[in-house]
Amino acid sequence: MLSNLQSLIRHRGLISSLVARELKARYRGSVFGFLWSFINPLLLLIIYSFVFTKILPNNTPGVQPFAVFMFCGILPWNWFATSLSDAAGSLLAGGNLIKKVLFPAEVLPIVSVLANMVHFFLGLPILIAFLLVSRHYPDPSDLIWFPVAVIVQLIFSTALALMLAALTVHFRDIRDILANVLMLWFFATPIIYPWFQPNVQQFRWLFNINPFTHLAVSYQEILFFNGPLGHWKWLLALGVFSIALFLACYWLFDRLRDSFAEAV
């Protein structure tokens, strides 16, 4: 397992060129091309702004404009959710490679996560623009935590991506189950509602065991709210947990590796 982990580092050239290919192929043939990476989050933000100011106005004090607040959580969530659903099908989609070529299978789910990370980064300028327009100037000392949150999320997503990719090869149901689980997970995470609402605090323990709560809250604190990051202990704890989870998932993936070529 350790030697396989080392070879992962050797494959960084392969991973980076596959990520580049993924991004290039995504928009090949479309008129706007890479602009879509900006347009998509922009449209989403406009829709949310409309809905949550005109149709379902949320006037909770402290989280205004509400759409921008939500967006701080939705953008990383989208990275997370699309990573997992792409990764779950990645081994099946790359079946040709696994069956016919000597190919390090773990590269495929990792590429799914990284390609979606690039989309996440491309969405950030839109978010930052709206933060500035609505006068939410992030604290420079807070911003140091932003890469930490990204790295924690990266490790956490990669861990789950590896596990899902490996299991989906054997149980195709996972792809369908996953879509529903992600939907549930989204609503169970304080993204479209602030976590300090009293009725959220009621179920505090439930939110605390949801790993993505800590990511979402961290992003919101770093980007949206003033003042120092109060959630850093949780974030670091999640980081440690993610590393352990990554090792466990990688071990599982490694165990199942030999079955891929036959089961895909």
Added chain:
Amino acid sequence: MTAAIELVDVTKVYRRYSGRQFATLKSALLQRSILRDLRPSETFPALTGVSFTVPKGTTYGVIGRNGSGKSSALKLVAGITKPTSGRVNVEGRISALIELGAGFHPEISGRENVFINGIMLGLSKREIQERFDEIVDFAELREFIDAPVKTYSSGMYMRLGFAVAIHVDPDVLLVDEVLAVGDEGFTHKCLDKFSEFRRRGKTILLVTHSLNLVERFCDEALWLDAGRVQAVGDPKRVVGAYLTAVETGEEQLLAQTTARAVEDATAPIERPADPTSNMFSATEGRWGSREIEITDVTLVDGNGQPAHVFHTGEPLAIRLRLRAQQPNDDCVFGVGLFNAEGVCCYGTNTFIEEMPPASLSGEAEATFTIAALDMVEGTYKLDVAVHKRDGYPYDYHRLLYTFRVKSRTHDVGIYRPHHTWSFSPTVRFK
């Protein structure tokens, strides 16, 4: 001489994914307990106790029927799958020409795909840069290299895949039936490339159905059948042994086909309005009054043994067993040979050959002997009949019997006239 590839007592068992095998999470959860009980019946041995050694620098051919385990063996050597038991050792960098262009992404250009494919096969970016022109020229795709791969024809796709894989410059090259990728010219180029590999002392493991290639090209050959090694050694000898086995298999198959055709035709069918006029329309069947019945038709080879596979130039005899219900004195025997396209290659009967009408009673036998079968390779069907001089059929067997003619010369046509070549002294052969 050191070994480049070594397989020691390798067994590969695949699990069979039949209906009972779990394919969903639910069934896996529900059936966990019985999963283990099912396992033995759900396995399929692709290779059983296979051992062979490919010395460094040799070209090694693997032959065998479809499903004999050739590709499984190649995948084990390539490291794509792991053996269930046994050991696989490979020395040096491998490149596998198994699935050409596996990993090509249809949306992006040939150029980008060359780079990504090269990296997948273990080259660095710089190495690809150095070989890029060579790869493109080899694939003959200079003008299309910047077009998306989805616009390529399948031949172009394969050529590009082949070009990348061959330029990885491996120590061990695994080739699975990929020489059929291009036109004649490209195939020659591939063979030249293989020759170059040989000269440079690289090892090639070749899986192919082209026995010709194995004989011409390989230093050693291996014949796999049903996952077991049948023969190893000199390519000519191994190919010969394989061909003999194939013939035996075909023999059995043809015997079955014939038996089935005869059985189907014994059910009486409508006699065609005018059997003589549709001599050339190839529908099988059997008709006639059965006053005289053909009870058995046997094809006999030069050794007097019943056979279904013959070689060009060898004798063939058609032996008819007949039974007359009553003594009969207006009787003509006929035979017709048809090729697979339904063309009548030869037809005759005793009346055409100006023999007097035969009379027979009770059991009888008639044999039509061809001293040397001057026919080209192919599958042939046989008409046999016994009828009156005016064509009134007693028993007409239409295309019920099948036999195969084998030839090592791949000449074409309907038949092979007995021939020789002669030349003036100014014509010389190397």
